[in-house]
Amino acid sequence: MIDLWPQELPTELAPRAPVTILKEQAALLGKKTENIVEASVRLEKSWREEKRPFVYDFHIVSKPLNYSYKVFSLYHGFEPYPVTFSLDRDILEEVSPRSDEDLSAGSEEELLSILSRILQSEKIKKVIATMLAYAKAEAV
Amino acid sequence: MTAFLFWNLNAKPRSEIIANLARRHDVDVIILAECSIPPVVLLSELNRFETLYHYSEQVACSEIELYTKFPGSFIRPIHEEDRLTVRHMQLPGLLDILLAVVHFPSKLRWSGDSQAFECHELAGSLKEAENRVGHSRTVLVGDLNMNPFETGVVSANGLHGVMARKIAEKGTRIVRGRQYRFFYNPMWSLLGDASPGPPGTHFYGAAEHTCYFWNMFDQVLIRPALLDRFSNMDLKILDSDGRTRFLSPRTGNPDTKVASDHLPLIFKLSL
Numbered sequence: 001m002i003d004l005w006p007q008e009l010p011t012e013l014a015p016r017a018p019v020t021i022l023k024e025q026a027a028l029l030g031k032k033t034e035n036i037v038e039a040s041v042r043l044e045k046s047w048r049e050e051k052r053p054f055v056y057d058f059h060i061v062s063k064p065l066n067y068s069y070k071v072f073s074l075y076h077g078f079e080p081y082p083v084t085f086s087l088d089r090d091i092l093e094e095v096s097p098r099s100d101e102d103l104s105a106g107s108e109e110e111l112l113s114i115l116s117r118i119l120q121s122e123k124i125k126k127v128i129a130t131m132l133a134y135a136k137a138e139a140v
Numbered sequence: 141m142t143a144f145l146f147w148n149l150n151a152k153p154r155s156e157i158i159a160n161l162a163r164r165h166d167v168d169v170i171i172l173a174e175c176s177i178p179p180v181v182l183l184s185e186l187n188r189f190e191t192l193y194h195y196s197e198q199v200a201c202s203e204i205e206l207y208t209k210f211p212g213s214f215i216r217p218i219h220e221e222d223r224l225t226v227r228h229m230q231l232p233g234l235l236d237i238l239l240a241v242v243h244f245p246s247k248l249r250w251s252g253d254s255q256a257f258e259c260h261e262l263a264g265s266l267k268e269a270e271n272r273v274g275h276s277r278t279v280l281v282g283d284l285n286m287n288p289f290e291t292g293v294v295s296a297n298g299l300h301g302v303m304a305r306k307i308a309e310k311g312t313r314i315v316r317g318r319q320y321r322f323f324y325n326p327m328w329s330l331l332g333d334a335s336p337g338p339p340g341t342h343f344y345g346a347a348e349h350t351c352y353f354w355n356m357f358d359q360v361l362i363r364p365a366l367l368d369r370f371s372n373m374d375l376k377i378l379d380s381d382g383r384t385r386f387l388s389p390r391t392g393n394p395d396t397k398v399a400s401d402h403l404p405l406i407f408k409l410s411l
Contacts, residue, residue, distance in 0.1 A: 044264065060200075066228075066272065069200040070221045070265070088222040090202055100249075127200045134199070 015108050018076055018083050019043070019056050025115060026058065029128075036135045037062050037128050044073065053077065060127060064135045069127055072118065082106045085114060094121045141374070142234070142411050147404035148173040148243070148283045148358060154399060155185040160381035162186055162193070162207075165406050169215070169229075170207040173243040173283050182207065201225040203243045204282075215239065219269045224262065226269045234411040237366065238273060240266055242282035252290060259292030259299050267321065276321060279409070280361040283402065287356050288327045301325030301361045311364050323361035326372050331356055337377040341403045343393040360407050374408035 019041060026039035037060060044055045055075045061068040072087040085103040087095075095117040096103060105111040118124065145167040147158070151174050159182075162170055170186075170193070179195040186193040186207060196206035201220040208215055210231060219226040223243050230236040242262060244255060270276045284293060292298040296315045301323040302308050308324035332339050332354075340354030358377075362370050379386050386399035394401050 065216070066218055067199065067216075068219045070219075073261075088200070090222055123200070130199050 015080055017080050018074060018108075018111055019054075021108065021111060021115065022056055022058055022074065025119065029060070033128070033132060036064060037131045040068075060124070060131070062131045062135055064138060065131060067131065067134075071124070081108070081111070083111055085118075087118065088123065090123045091118055091121045094123060141408040142169070142231070143167045143406060143408045144169045144171065144239075144279075144281065144360075145404060145406050146171045146173075146241075146281045146358060146360070148400060148402035149175050149177070150396060150400040150402060151176040152396065152400050153177055153181075155182050157381045157384055157399060158182065159185040159188065160383060161378065161404060161406075163189075164382050167406070168209045169239070171241050171281060172205040172207075173203060173241075175205045179205070179207075196227075198225055204241045206241070218272065219265060221265065224265060226266070228273055231411065235277065235369070236273075236275075237409070237411065238266075238269055238275075238278040240269070240278060240280045240282075242280065242284065244283065244285040246285050250285075252286075252292075255284075255286050255290070256292035256295065256298055259286075259295070260297050263297065263299055263320075270321075275365065276363045277365045278363045279366060280323065281359070281405070281407075283358050285357050287352065288325050288331070288359060293325065293359070293361075296320040299323055299325075299361060301359075303328035305367060308362075308364050309367060322364055324364065324367055324370075325359065325361050326370075326375050327356050327359045327361075329372060330375070330377055338379050338387065338403055341377055341405065342401060358402055358405050360405060366409065369410045370407070371410075376406050378404045378406055 022041045026041050030038040040059045040061055042057045044057050055073055057073050058071045059068045060071060072085050074083050074085055076083040083105050087103060103114050105114050143165055145161055149172055155177055183193060183195055192209055193207045194211055196208050196212045196215055199217055199220055203223045204225050214231050215227045215229045217225050218228045225241050227239045229239050266278060270278055286293050293301045296313060300320050303325060305324050308322040312319045312321050340356045341358040342355045343353060344355060345351060345353050360375060384398055386394060386403055388395040394403055
């Protein structure tokens with residue numbers, strides 16, 4: 001029998017898909033807020049550019065308030081990197097005050113760095129605090 | 141009738157004019173874009189003679205401010221983005237609606253293509269909000285920074301706003317197997333000199349070959365499910381608050397020295 005597989009299989013792990021990283025981070029928020037405020041990642045259909053057919057929207061949501069807030073959309077092509085963030089303008093001003101252009105990451109490391117700055121921004125803290133306060137007021 | 145006022149203030153401190161407009165037209169919902177007036181200042185002007193208005197707080201949308209004659213619990217945000225707030229307006233005894241307010245990026249910063257793509261995103265957000273509340277009684281109002289005839293506003297996978305009520309009343313249209321909800325865009329009827337008010341809501345005279353001069357950037361679009369609650373007679377572009385003229389006596393264009401570079405819109409719905 002002929003072995004049709006490549007003689008040498010790649011041993012290096014492929015980079016993690018950006019959506020995997022987004023979903024990992026999204027899953028952490030609910031645990032910190034007793035699931036009052038959560039984050040979700042949704043695959044959207046891109047109409048922007050055929051070269052970047054994958055687009056994921058990152059939302060912060062509160063089921064008790066029936067509320068959602070779109071924080072950013074993340075785009076990439078058939079290769080997982082580079083990725084481009086189309087980001088809430090207030091957060092963009094915070095994390096990249098000298099530029100109003102979309103942020104890009106060429107690697108997983110850069111993606112994690114940008115995502116960290118976004119999720120730790122003052123606006124995200126304020127939004128989560130407001131949602132928690134509203135949800136608690138609702139429960140009273 | 142529930143009255144709505146929308147005005148892009150161009151960051152001008154026009155509290156007194158807003159309060160005049162609110163009293164003169166008995167406005168229930170005041171919607172402001174590019175508003176730099178602190179809520180405490182505007183509330184004190186709005187409530188100068190009688191305590192009527194509340195500031196309706198947003199969670200994440202910093203571009204748009206709302207003041208209402210009823211508490212914020214009757215007009216809660218259900219979806220927000222930096223330039224969009226979608227409110228579920230549920231007034232006791234009245235039909236509940238979705239009030240979506242948007243302020244799109246200026247043509248100075250975004251190309252027409254980018255604006256059209258953004259309309260597709262906006263249409264998706266609206267559809268999702270409608271699916272969540274289980275109806276499509278939606279009004280979209282705001283500064284679209286596009287005219288009613290531009291691709292993003294007209295195209296099926298954009299806002300799908302049409303000029304004729306009868307077409308919008310069909311509800312949806314199928315393009316290449318996909319179904320798209322209509323909006324009725326009554327702003328078409330207010331374009332140009334033969335309309336009852338000013339020719340548009342915004343004036344920009346650029347030294348280039350194609351120039352519309354007057355633009356209808358500020359628009360109200362209404363879903364078919366609400367059309368029997370809306371009369372075209374109840375939509376107006378305002379050029380005065382009864383005391384101040386918003387148009388320059390010399391040029392006839394919006395006068396930024398006394399008002400804003402945009403004219404306000406008022407519309408009413410029978411909910």
